Structure formats: structure tokens, C-alpha cells
Amino acid sequence: MGNSPFTPGLAAGRLPAKDLATNFGDLHPPLEHHEAVVAADRCYFCHDAPCMEACPTSIDIPLFIRQIATGTPEAAAKTIFDQNILGGMCARVCPTETLCEEVCVRETAEGKPVEIGRLQRYATDTLMAASLHPFTRAEPTGKTVAVVGAGPAGLACAHRLAMKGHDVVVFDARAKAGGLNEYGIASYKSVDSFAQKEVDWLLQIGGITVETGKALGDGLSLDGLKADYDAVFLGIGLSGVNSLRAEGEDTGNVADAVDFIRELRQAGDLSALKIGRNVVVIGGGMTAVDAAVQSKLLGAENVTMVYRRGQDRMSASEYEQELAASKGVRIVTHAMPKAVIGNGAVREVEFEYTKDGPNGLEPTGETFRLPADQLFRAIGQRLKGAPDGLTLDGGKIAVTGAGRTSLDGVWAGGDCASGGDDLTVTAVAEGRDAAEDIHAALSA
Amino acid sequence: MADLSTDFLGIKSPNPFWLASAPPTDKEYNVRRAFEAGWGGVVWKTLGEEGPPVVNVNGPRYGAIWGADRRLLGLNNIELITDRPLETNLEEMARVKADYPDRALIASIMVPCEEASWKAILPRVAETGADGIELNFGCPHGMSERGMGSAVGQVPEYIEMVTRWCKQYYDKPVIVKLTPNITDIRKPARAAKNGGADAVSLINTINSITAVDLDDMCPEPTIDGKGSHGGYCGPAVKPIALSMVSEIARDPETYGLPISGIGGVTTWRDAAEFMVLGAGNVQVCTAAMTYGFKVVQEMISGLSQWMDEKGYSSTSDFIGKAVPNVTDWQHLNLNYITKARIDQEACIKCGRCYAACEDTSHQAIAMKPGRVFEVKDDECVACNLCVNVCPVEDCITMEQLAPGAVDERTGKTVEADYANWTTHPNNPAATAAE
Ligand SMILES: Cc1cc2nc3c(=O)[nH]c(=O)nc-3n(C[C@H](O)[C@H](O)[C@H](O)COP(=O)(O)OP(=O)(O)OC[C@H]3O[C@@H](n4cnc5c(N)ncnc54)[C@H](O)[C@@H]3O)c2cc1C
Ligand SMILES: Cc1cc2nc3c(=O)[nH]c(=O)nc-3n(C[C@H](O)[C@H](O)[C@H](O)COP(=O)(O)O)c2cc1C
Ligand code: SF4
Numbered sequence: 001m002g003n004s005p006f007t008p009g010l011a012a013g014r015l016p017a018k019d020l021a022t023n024f025g026d027l028h029p030p031l032e033h034h035e036a037v038v039a040a041d042r043c044y045f046c047h048d049a050p051c052m053e054a055c056p057t058s059i060d061i062p063l064f065i066r067q068i069a070t071g072t073p074e075a076a077a078k079t080i081f082d083q084n085i086l087g088g089m090c091a092r093v094c095p096t097e098t099l100c101e102e103v104c105v106r107e108t109a110e111g112k113p114v115e116i117g118r119l120q121r122y123a124t125d126t127l128m129a130a131s132l133h134p135f136t137r138a139e140p141t142g143k144t145v146a147v148v149g150a151g152p153a154g155l156a157c158a159h160r161l162a163m164k165g166h167d168v169v170v171f172d173a174r175a176k177a178g179g180l181n182e183y184g185i186a187s188y189k190s191v192d193s194f195a196q197k198e199v200d201w202l203l204q205i206g207g208i209t210v211e212t213g214k215a216l217g218d219g220l221s222l223d224g225l226k227a228d229y230d231a232v233f234l235g236i237g238l239s240g241v242n243s244l245r246a247e248g249e250d251t252g253n254v255a256d257a258v259d260f261i262r263e264l265r266q267a268g269d270l271s272a273l274k275i276g277r278n279v280v281v282i283g284g285g286m287t288a289v290d291a292a293v294q295s296k297l298l299g300a301e302n303v304t305m306v307y308r309r310g311q312d313r314m315s316a317s318e319y320e321q322e323l324a325a326s327k328g329v330r331i332v333t334h335a336m337p338k339a340v341i342g343n344g345a346v347r348e349v350e351f352e353y354t355k356d357g358p359n360g361l362e363p364t365g366e367t368f369r370l371p372a373d374q375l376f377r378a379i380g381q382r383l384k385g386a387p388d389g390l391t392l393d394g395g396k397i398a399v400t401g402a403g404r405t406s407l408d409g410v411w412a413g414g415d416c417a418s419g420g421d422d423l424t425v426t427a428v429a430e431g432r433d434a435a436e437d438i439h440a441a442l443s444a
Numbered sequence: 445m446a447d448l449s450t451d452f453l454g455i456k457s458p459n460p461f462w463l464a465s466a467p468p469t470d471k472e473y474n475v476r477r478a479f480e481a482g483w484g485g486v487v488w489k490t491l492g493e494e495g496p497p498v499v500n501v502n503g504p505r506y507g508a509i510w511g512a513d514r515r516l517l518g519l520n521n522i523e524l525i526t527d528r529p530l531e532t533n534l535e536e537m538a539r540v541k542a543d544y545p546d547r548a549l550i551a552s553i554m555v556p557c558e559e560a561s562w563k564a565i566l567p568r569v570a571e572t573g574a575d576g577i578e579l580n581f582g583c584p585h586g587m588s589e590r591g592m593g594s595a596v597g598q599v600p601e602y603i604e605m606v607t608r609w610c611k612q613y614y615d616k617p618v619i620v621k622l623t624p625n626i627t628d629i630r631k632p633a634r635a636a637k638n639g640g641a642d643a644v645s646l647i648n649t650i651n652s653i654t655a656v657d658l659d660d661m662c663p664e665p666t667i668d669g670k671g672s673h674g675g676y677c678g679p680a681v682k683p684i685a686l687s688m689v690s691e692i693a694r695d696p697e698t699y700g701l702p703i704s705g706i707g708g709v710t711t712w713r714d715a716a717e718f719m720v721l722g723a724g725n726v727q728v729c730t731a732a733m734t735y736g737f738k739v740v741q742e743m744i745s746g747l748s749q750w751m752d753e754k755g756y757s758s759t760s761d762f763i764g765k766a767v768p769n770v771t772d773w774q775h776l777n778l779n780y781i782t783k784a785r786i787d788q789e790a791c792i793k794c795g796r797c798y799a800a801c802e803d804t805s806h807q808a809i810a811m812k813p814g815r816v817f818e819v820k821d822d823e824c825v826a827c828n829l830c831v832n833v834c835p836v837e838d839c840i841t842m843e844q845l846a847p848g849a850v851d852e853r854t855g856k857t858v859e860a861d862y863a864n865w866t867t868h869p870n871n872p873a874a875t876a877a878e
Contacts, residue, residue: 038513041511047795105793
């Protein structure tokens, strides 16, 4: 007992339980009723609103905000769910600063956009708290669809198909449905088991069977699914992780950031989770930020994020970078890992500075070392276990139109499919659109 | 610094801001504090006859409408005249007036429409040293059902008659407070003048129901499951009051009759607007009820700054200054032609102007790639709707076409001469221009 941020090596319980509870509480507390009405009043109800266009699921944002302003958050939620059945999660995790809120005319006017994300959460929370599911199924069509992957793409696809009257079976390799909503999103964005509550709420539509612990390539085959179902949708995300290609990276206490985050998300007791005194995270994206911030929140003394290019090239938004900085994460740019040093477990990481040259990134020859009890890799996820026979494009399943793959009767969407950003909201849009296309094909 | 003092009917006050007859002026305690806060005068809460006073409801007596952040936009009340004994009010008035000789103190009165009632109360009011009286012919609820308040104010003959009695039995200024619950405000104003009134004050509150409880199916404020109409006041009524004041100010029959402007005065600017439309001073109720007596400080500093900026040294310099510019529609210059202009630098691209014009006006705004909004001069009728719906101040403005320019909408050259409807060829009743 008595561990603190200064306890050497890996240690659990670096912070008192009450600090952990605060640290992993809601990043943005929900709006109270009055706050929501005031926030909603700021919306100008723009014509052909730019925010709506910036939303990958094209939610009618001015309409739902007006519905909040007029005291009908439930109707607002319906407007949101019409376009985005995971509108509750998206309200929490969307990088709104680079989507709807970035283009809000009040951002243009005053640098202070309408708080679209928080308003969306206010509306969706209100309806979900009442356990109301606002959709019903069409007459049964007798058609069946297999959806592989219960992440945002698969769930959105399944819901839309069920609504159209088809019977859907969702298979997922993991023990719980939700995909990265359950296993990946930072804890402080989705508190109180929201991911599971959302899945349960979504399934209230009926007509969807979820089979967990069933993996394509391990028991299930694409040919088998094609034979047993009228259509197949693949929403298997990116389960592979890129390696550093640095000397010695196979040593102890070096892990993939996504694995660390998954463990953290599933931990019943955060004070039992071990974290290093000195943590180094390599990467410049959302995953890197999440791993770094959560390490800090667990009580690591020093957390450093190291990115090989300049700050402007980081895929983590400015807002995410500021969040990391505000939690005390140090961000080092223009440095790439050369060697992981340690005897059986990481002790130090050696980096070399880089600069932008005519042929891309060039090492400068200058090196430095950072002490590290724990090293997380967050330099990108990649497609793993895609069935044979599918054409790939840039390492992802090639799709055209609304998620059509090179194989007849097989659709794909979300992170595993080509095109679009790797975001929850994009996965939802792609799953939904594929469902519409599948429905059209099955009705033809 | 500008001199804010006013002389209204010979009644001097250090500034034109008086508190209207209402809860803020209900008793000595309030009025002393109001004077300490800087109010120039008060019209005491309306007095009734000698004898047991009226009683108010014991449930809620106010209703309201609000903006999103609970900014109070309109207030409604079902309160009656003072519910304290006449004697108490008179004693308090006398004490306060003695202590604040430089402030105006007016007694508001409402007694039955019988000569004896007025004859009885007027000498007693005179004894207090009050500077004048205001006849409450305006209260639209409760008292009107007893044949007083707006029941009198809606019948010009009664107004004239009662005013005459007052002039007969009281020798200080008589102000007649008008109800807006009437079709043509000039009629009661003329009656007051004919009865010998020294001034009119307006408006009293407007019949209103602010809200209905959709669960209980009952108007608000709700008293044991029932509601009744009340009197509406506050910022929402200002436009109505301004119009009524201007009608009296420019009516040849009442021209020059002093006016005390009331209705929604909330800021110095509101007060200035009433005054340039002919009010010699203003009375305030809701703003004080919403924000407390201290608001008068902003009114004083604001009016004073504006007067300095404009070079007005006394309030008489601007009272009534806008009256000559209030006219009838038929006298507006039809050769005055403007076009909307959108400042592209200031535009935040919300598209409200486009939606408004395209859907409900003249399809005169084009939406171009990149959300660029431009006015089509050949369609723009200069209605001003885009200006009104644009959230950015001064982003859309109206630009006058100079005489000699061609109005692309009509293809006609803009004429320099003034021409109005009375001579327009489309007017069946047009009088020949020659
Ligand atoms: C750490 C982290 C943080 C993130 N934070 C954000 C954020 O804040 N905001 C945001 O918008 N996006 C964020 N993202 C991205 C976002 O989570 C993804 O874009 C989104 O989850 C993609 O949804 P998906 O349905 O395509 O895939 P996933 O959510 O990855 O779901 C795929 C599902 O398929 C299952 N599966 C995989 N292979 C098989 C197989 N062979 N057989 C059966 N099932 C299989 C998996 O178990 C999983 O449940 C984050 C990602 C990570 C990794
Ligand atoms: C609660 C309340 C009570 C009022 N009582 C009286 C009254 O007794 N006598 C009177 O002449 N006017 C009365 N009025 C009307 C006000 O004096 C004033 O004419 C009206 O409120 C408009 O001004 P405002 O918009 O500044 O409030 C009352 C108004 C309110 C809100
Ligand atoms: S851009 Fe902003 S102001 Fe315009 S509709 Fe969207 S949220 Fe409202």
C-alpha cells in the first residue's frame, strides 16, 4: 500500500480511489435542463446548415436544437436517431471540434460554436433515460442478414435492417458487443457502462440476435455465411496493430495502446491496475492521446507522447492535444524510436530526431533517451483477418457505393472498409447506408 | 454634463424617470428607497375610497413570458389598486413628500364614477402636499368589473366628466392615465383634454393571458384551477405604447397636450424614444420590478451620455423632436428606393436571409457556391426582412438608389421628386398632381 506517482517501476493504486473516480468521471458533464435551453437558443437555425453537412450522418442539427429549445428533447432525440442510431455515443465521442462545431457559423462569428455535441447528449440521454425506443419494425420480409462485427458499423447496419423487417444475426469475436465503443473509447468519454446500455437500448427494436465469441476465420467462414444468409455485412474494424520496427521492442512492459485501453475499460477496479512511473506513448493520433491521458489519470508521474512528425501533422485534433497537455502529458514531436532498452523489461527508449526532407522524413542523427517503465505503441491499427477473395484497397476492404465489396452479396463498412475517416460516426453512417443498399438489393 | 431635470406641468423633478403607480410605489418604505436610489418621481399606488380596502387574490398574481435565459420579456398581473387603508397611504405620502421636496409625488386615484366620491377624496389628497393627481382609468381587471378603471377609460364621455369634476375640486395638475384596451387612443385623449386634463399618461396594462397550463387546462397565473385575464406590461408592450403616444402627440386636437410615457421602459434608450415621440417624462414599473430600483442609475447615465453626445443641454431640447416625422402611410415617399446590401466580410454564412427571402419574400437573394449570399437587385423590393433576420448587426443594410439611377426591378429611373400614394395613378382616389 501507500503507492504514489513516485513509486518506481509498475505499481497499482498510485492515486487514492476517490481521485481515480474523479479522474475517470465524465469529461464533459451533461447539460442541465436550463443550460440546455440556453445553449439551444444560441443556434441560428441556419439555412442548409453547415453543421449538418459536416456531420457524417447528416443529422438535422438545427431542427433537433430547436426541438430542445421548445421543450421537446424527446422529439429532438428522434430527429438524431433517425440519422444516427448511436447518436448517444457520438454525442460523447465525436471530435465535434473538427466536425459540426468547427463549421458552426457562431464559431465563425465569435469563435464559440453552439455546443452541438452536448446538446445532442442532452436530447439522447433524455429519451434513453425513459427507456423509450422510438422505432418499430416493418412487416417481416423473411430475409436474413449476417452482420460480422458488433461495433458501431455493424450495430447501425443491423438496426436499420431490422427496422426494414429483415432478421439479423450479429456475430462478434469478443465477449461483449459494442466494438471499440466498449473496448476502445476513453473511459472519461463514456462513463457508467454507457456502451452496454446503448447496445441494450438499440436491440429493443427486435429482430436482432447477437452471438458473441464467434469469429470469422475461427469457426465462421464467409462462404458459410453467404450460403446461410441472404446478405452479409462486414464491420470487423481494424484489429491488427502496426509495430514500431525498433530494436528490442519485444521486451516486457511494451504493449499495444489499444490493449492497454481495453484492459482499462474492462477493469472492475481501477486501483488494481498497474501503471508505470514513467510512461512513453509512441504515436500522434487519438489512440495515443487516450493512452497517454489515461496513464496520467491512473497516476503515472511522467507521461510522454512521442510523434515522429510535426505537431501540425498529428491526427489528434488540436482539442485532443490540448486535453493531453492540460492533464500534464508532455508531447515531443519530430522524434522516432530507435531502440527499446532494458533487461527483460523496458527501462529506456532511445529516439532519434527527424526533420522534413525532400523525400519525406529524415533522421538527423541526433538521439536522446527517455526513461520508461512502460511503453505503448499507438502508431496505427490495420485490418486483420479479412476473408480471402475480397479485393483490398490501401490495406482495407475495397468498397464502392454504399459499402459494396468485390463479392456479390457482401457489404462492408466502418474502419475495415476503404474511404472515410476512422471515426465512430463514420462507421455508423457507413453501416446505415450499407443497410439501405442491402434492403434495396433484397427488395429488388 | 447634460441637465436631466424636467418640468412637467410645473412639477419639477431631477430627472424624467418616475415610477409608475404599481407595487414599487405601494408604500412609504418603497418610495423612500426609490428616491434614495435616484428616481425623479413616483406615482403612488392607486388609492381607493375611504372604508375597507379591496382585497387581492391570495395565490399567484403575476404571469410572465421569458426569453431562453429567463430574461423577462412580458409581465402580466391581476393585482388590484392598493389594499391598504386610505388613511395610511395619505399619512405616508405626506411624510415622504415633506422629506423629499425636490421629487415629484403624484397620487393615483380610482373611486366610483360618482361626483360625490371624487369630491370626498380630492381635498384629502390635496392635504398631503402631493404635486398632482393621476386618474387611473386604465386598470383592466377586477376594478373594471366594478365600473372603475378601464370601464371608465373605455367611455370617452365618462373620462371627460370625471376629469371635469377633478379640475373643479382640485387645484393642482390632473393627469389622466389611459387604457390601451381601446381601438383608437385619440378618443379618450381628446375627452381628457376636453375635460380640462393637464396631461395624459399612457399606457396602462393590456388585457392578456400569458400562458395556459396544458396539463390543467387553465390560464396562468392559476388560482385554484381557474385563471383570469390580467394586464400585460414590460418590454413586450413598448411598441404598442410608443405608437399610442405618437398618435396623441401628432393629433391636431390634442397637439401640445403634455404626455407622460409609460409601457415597457427598461433602458435609457426606451425612455429617450418615448420622449422624442412627445412624452415629457416616462414612468417605469416592470423594469423596476424585474431588476430593482437600481436600474434608474443606468437610465440616468445613459440618457445623460446620449444628450452630451448629441449636444442637448436640457430634456426640452429633444422632447417631441421625432413627432413631425410620424406620418400616415399615404404620405410616405414612393420615390425613395433602396436595395439590400450584404457585407460579405461581416457575413457568417448562416443563410437566414436566404431562407427568409426565398420562402417568404421576393426570391431576391442568391445562394452561390461557398455559401455566398448576394442580393438580386432586379428582384429586391427592399422589404427589410433580411436585415431583420440577420444575426449580425449591420451586416445587411439598405442602400438608397440615387435619383437618376435605374431600379433594375422596375426598369425605371429613380426620380428625385417626392411622390406618394395620394397622387399615384393606381390610387382610385388620387388627386391630380397638377
Ligand atoms: C483507442 C481508440 C480511441 C478512439 N476514440 C475515438 C473517439 O473518441 N471518437 C471517435 O469518433 N472515434 C474514436 N475511435 C475510432 C472509433 O472507435 C472507430 O472508428 C469505430 O469504432 C469503428 O467502428 P467499426 O464498427 O468499424 O469497428 P470496431 O468498433 O473496431 O468494431 C469491430 C468489431 O468487429 C469485431 N471483429 C473483428 N474481427 C472479427 C472477426 N474476425 N470475427 C468477428 N468479429 C470480429 C471486433 O471484436 C469488434 O467488436 C477510437 C479508436 C481507438 C482505437
Ligand atoms: C402588479 C402591477 C400593478 C399595477 N397596479 C397599478 C395601479 O394600481 N394603478 C395604475 O395606474 N397602474 C397600475 N399598473 C400599471 C403600471 O403602472 C404601468 O402602467 C404598466 O405596468 C406599464 O408600464 P411598464 O411596462 O413599465 O410596467 C400596475 C402594473 C403592475 C405590473
Ligand atoms: S451551424 Fe451552428 S448556428 Fe447554424 S444551424 Fe448549425 S448549430 Fe445552429
